[in-house]
């Protein structure tokens with residue numbers, strides 16, 4: 032699939048620009064084992080890059096002209112880097128314009144280029160196709176024009192691009208996972224300091240299966256930004272009562288519980304989820320290192336219930352997918368993954384049981400919602416890189 036993607040993207044470049052691309056870059060999507068909606072709450076997360084990619088075929092220009100082709104959407108966007116870059120009604124280009132604006136601000140960048148990009152990461156399914164696009168372009172331009180940005184700076188440029196040009200106040204997890212991914216390793220990332228450790232992703236008898244609800248997360252932007260405001264308000268109240276608390280990380284469940292009335296029902300639920308989720312990530316890392324997969328699965332399922340009932344970012348279809356596997360002996364745990372309101376569930380399942388499970392759940396899902404389920408058996412792969420033949 033990767034070979035085919037590279038071949039198709041390259042051919043499209045050659046057809047469009049009558050030349051071979053000078054460089055090919057691959058930028059992966061990501062999964063997250065646990066630690067949802069805590070990256071912007073100074074928590075820890077446990078993501079990994081996967082074997083689904085945005086492929087960018089690209090060549091420099093000798094002037095500041097840029098032509099970017101989104102092959103999958105059959106769209107072309109042309110502009111000059113000396114133009115004032117502002118958010119555009121054509122949504123997909125904003126992920127790239129935001130990156131270019133950062134490069135211009137930080138390095139007085141003005142080198143034009145021609146590029147074609149195409150992807151095997153399903154769009155809007157919570158596998159972070161957006162971070163893969165942002166980080167892929169930032170990485171490619173950094174390499175091609177020797178801009179000297181570190182990998183961490185590339186991830187931060189991707190995040191800032193999404194904040195400024197797309198309007199989603201995302202945390203750093205998606206971009207970090209896409210850039211720092213390593214084959215067969217999950218990343219335990221401290222979202223406060225950006226310190227990270229790789230942990231062996233050896234699930235032994237088990238594998239990770241994604242079930243894609245095929246519901247696109249159209250409410251994500253407003254939902255996401257609302258949640259950020261709610262937890263910010265909550266933290267401000269907690270700090271008034273417990274001055275030693277700087278972030279959710281040093282806030283305990285008891286503290287949140289003691290302020291239940293003051294926080295009010297909604298904000299209490301949001302804060303309670305965050306504090307519990309930060310703890311669950313630590314417990315999950317321990318479970319993974321001890322190969323205690325029952326425990327890991329339980330934690331994933333607890334996360335789902337928290338996201339659904341307390342953080343309220345799930346939807347009927349995702350709740351159904353998680354509840355439908357609850358009594359399957361081959362499934363140790365399941366949860367919605369990503370920002371929510373649609374996208375995939377991630378399931379820890381016994382190797383070899385996947386096909387029967389997919390068949391069964393697909394049928395139930397079709398008859399309940401009239402929607403075709405998609406599924407992906409993902410492998411944990413390396414982060415954004417240049418592809419050399």
Ligand code: ADP
Pocket residue numbers: 101102103104122123124126148149150153154155156157158159160161162164369
């Ligand atoms: P995801 O969970 O996949 O990151 P987002 O809504 O955050 O979902 O980002 C999806 C958006 O990213 C798309 O609507 C599009 O604007 C852009 N994008 C992602 N992949 C592609 C692609 N292959 N071609 C063009 N645009 C893409």
Ligand code: MG
Pocket residue numbers: 159160161162
């Ligand atoms: Mg995204």
